[in-house]
Amino acid sequence: MGSTTLSEDYRLCLERELRRGRAGVCGDPSLRAVLWQILVEDFDLHGALQDDALALLTDGLWGRADLAPALRGLARAFELLELAAVHLYLLPWRKEFTTIKTFSGGYVHVLKGALSEDLLTRSFQKMGYARKDNHSLTVTAPAPARQLVQVALGCFALRLECEIMDEVLARLGTSLLPAEALLEARRASGDVASCVAWLQQRLARPEEPPPLPPRSSLAAFGCPLDLYRDLAEDEISEEESSLYCQAPPQPMKSSPLPSATSAHEEQAYETPLWEQSAQVWGIGGPAWEASADSPPYGALEEQPEPPPFSFLTLRQELGRPADFASPEDFAGHSCLRSGVLQPSLGEPLRRPWLSRSRTDTLDGAPWARP
Incomplete structure (x- = not known):
C-alpha cells in the first residue's frame, strides 16, 4: 500500500468521523492496524510520509x-500536531483554529516538553501557520487540503511508531538505553522480535554511556489536547490547558477567617472588666485575694492628715458676709422652684448652696463661748 492510498484512506476516515459529529484525530481501528504492520516491516515509510x-x-x-x-x-x-492539522482541514471556517498561542498549556507542556522550538515552527509552517509575534502563530495563507491531510497522516504514523518502540522496550525488559541504539535497531529489523534480539546483543557488550545533555521537563500525560487558550500558571492546571479560548475564570481563593480564639494569639488574654469586678467584689466568682508580697490597699498614696476640728475657725469662716446669705434668700427648695440658684441679671453672683450647707452645720453644732 503506497502513501497515496494511505492518504486517501486517512481522509475518508476523518470525513466519516465528522459526519458522526466528531472532529478529531483518526480512530479507525482497521486503518490503525494496517499502518502499524506496514511501519513495523518498513521503517522508511516515515520518510515517504513526512520528510523530517x-x-x-x-x-x-x-x-x-x-x-x-x-x-x-x-x-x-x-x-x-495531528489534531491541529485535522482542525484546519475539517473546520477551516473556525476562527479560533487560525491562531495558536505559544504560551498555552498544550504548547508549553506537551509540545515544547518533547520537541525543540525550531522543529515545532517547521511543523506548523507546513499547515500554513506563520509566527505573528513572540506569543502566537497565525494562519496567513491556508495550506491546501491535500497537504493538511498529508501532515496529519505523517503525525499519525509517528504516533504509531512511538507505540511500536514502546512495545519493543516492554519486551526488552528495560528502557534505560541510548536513543540512537533504539532507532538503529528499528531501521535494521523487520519485526518487533528481531528488533528486541538486536538490542539484546547490543546491550550485552559493555560500553561507557555518553553523558546525557539536559532536557526540558517531560510532557504532561493525560491532560486534554489543546493549543489555543492562554496558560495562567496561578489559575490553570496542566489538565485544564486549552487552545481555543480564554481560560475559564477560577474561583478566588478565599483565606480562612480567623477564629475567635486565634485572632489575638500573640496578645495575652485579658479578663473582661465585668469579670474583674465580679472577682474583686466576690460576686459570681471566687473572691479576690491579694498576694502576700503586694502592699496593702492605699499604701502607695499617702493621704495628708486633716487638721484638728475647731469651732472658732468655723465661726470665723461663717462670719464673712460674702459667704453668708440671709434666710430670705432661701425662699424655697431647689427641687420646688427651678432657677432659684440662677441669679438675676445685674446682681452679684452668690453661692447659696455653700452658705446653706454652712448654716445647717452651724445650727446643728453647739456654740462655743469665748
Whole structure:
C-alpha cells in the first residue's frame, strides 16, 4: 500500500468521523492496524510520509535517560500536531483554529516538553501557520487540503511508531538505553522480535554511556489536547490547558477567617472588666485575694492628715458676709422652684448652696463661748 492510498484512506476516515459529529484525530481501528504492520516491516515509510520524520523522532528521544516516558510524551506531542492539522482541514471556517498561542498549556507542556522550538515552527509552517509575534502563530495563507491531510497522516504514523518502540522496550525488559541504539535497531529489523534480539546483543557488550545533555521537563500525560487558550500558571492546571479560548475564570481563593480564639494569639488574654469586678467584689466568682508580697490597699498614696476640728475657725469662716446669705434668700427648695440658684441679671453672683450647707452645720453644732 503506497502513501497515496494511505492518504486517501486517512481522509475518508476523518470525513466519516465528522459526519458522526466528531472532529478529531483518526480512530479507525482497521486503518490503525494496517499502518502499524506496514511501519513495523518498513521503517522508511516515515520518510515517504513526512520528510523530517526521523529528525522529529531523534530530537524527541535524544538525551532522555528513560525512553519509556519519553516515548509517551512524544506520542502525545504528535497527536497534538495531528489534531491541529485535522482542525484546519475539517473546520477551516473556525476562527479560533487560525491562531495558536505559544504560551498555552498544550504548547508549553506537551509540545515544547518533547520537541525543540525550531522543529515545532517547521511543523506548523507546513499547515500554513506563520509566527505573528513572540506569543502566537497565525494562519496567513491556508495550506491546501491535500497537504493538511498529508501532515496529519505523517503525525499519525509517528504516533504509531512511538507505540511500536514502546512495545519493543516492554519486551526488552528495560528502557534505560541510548536513543540512537533504539532507532538503529528499528531501521535494521523487520519485526518487533528481531528488533528486541538486536538490542539484546547490543546491550550485552559493555560500553561507557555518553553523558546525557539536559532536557526540558517531560510532557504532561493525560491532560486534554489543546493549543489555543492562554496558560495562567496561578489559575490553570496542566489538565485544564486549552487552545481555543480564554481560560475559564477560577474561583478566588478565599483565606480562612480567623477564629475567635486565634485572632489575638500573640496578645495575652485579658479578663473582661465585668469579670474583674465580679472577682474583686466576690460576686459570681471566687473572691479576690491579694498576694502576700503586694502592699496593702492605699499604701502607695499617702493621704495628708486633716487638721484638728475647731469651732472658732468655723465661726470665723461663717462670719464673712460674702459667704453668708440671709434666710430670705432661701425662699424655697431647689427641687420646688427651678432657677432659684440662677441669679438675676445685674446682681452679684452668690453661692447659696455653700452658705446653706454652712448654716445647717452651724445650727446643728453647739456654740462655743469665748
